[in-house]
Amino acid sequence: MTGAAQYLLAIYLLVRQNSEPVAPGAIAAKVGRSKAATTEMLQRLDSNGWIDYEPYQGASLTPNGRAQGKELYETYETLSRFFDEVLELEASEQEAMELAGIISKTVATRLKATLLSDSPIGVNSET
Structure with missing residues (x-):
């Protein structure tokens, strides 16, 4: 889809x-x-x-x-935030819109958890 x-x-x-x-x-x-x-x-x-x-x-x-749209919107918000805050892309919302229906719910959930965590992205917390 x-x-x-x-x-x-x-x-x-x-x-x-x-x-x-x-x-x-x-x-x-x-x-x-x-x-x-x-x-x-x-x-x-x-x-x-x-x-x-x-x-x-x-x-x-x-x-x-509406239910599917809400799920896509949640992924879109996470991706948009990642592209804006981490990758500092100017077109973060457009990029997020293009990818929201492509990534899995698992990836979106883990990305959201990573964005909300206190540790820097990409840093292993077990060190």
């Missing part, structure tokens, strides 16, 4: 900022894709039950889509 995950996360983020339904143009801008490609993906997400999509109105998250 790699490409689909990026769209689902974008919809989740836009819903948090605004209300539903989310306009396809706003989603396209968020993921940096064309409106045509976005419409195609919205139709796919709709057929998979993640969103309810109505042409010319926009997309609304289904309960399953």
Whole structure:
């Protein structure tokens, strides 16, 4: 669900900022894709039950889509923080958006625990 995950996360983020339904143009801008490609993906997400999509109105998250979006958002937040605070990337949020649906929940959980720990990242605490 790699490409689909990026769209689902974008919809989740836009819903948090605004209300539903989310306009396809706003989603396209968020993921940096064309409106045509976005419409195609919205139709796919709709057929998979993640969103309810109505042409010319926009997309609304289904309960399953909202739950998956929340999980992606938590990973996105962790990655964004890592890219910003540790790697000092300027495009930390965009990088996080692209990777949120790719890394496993285990990696995201361990990365979050590492960011919250008091020891510097990469330092073995058993020394």
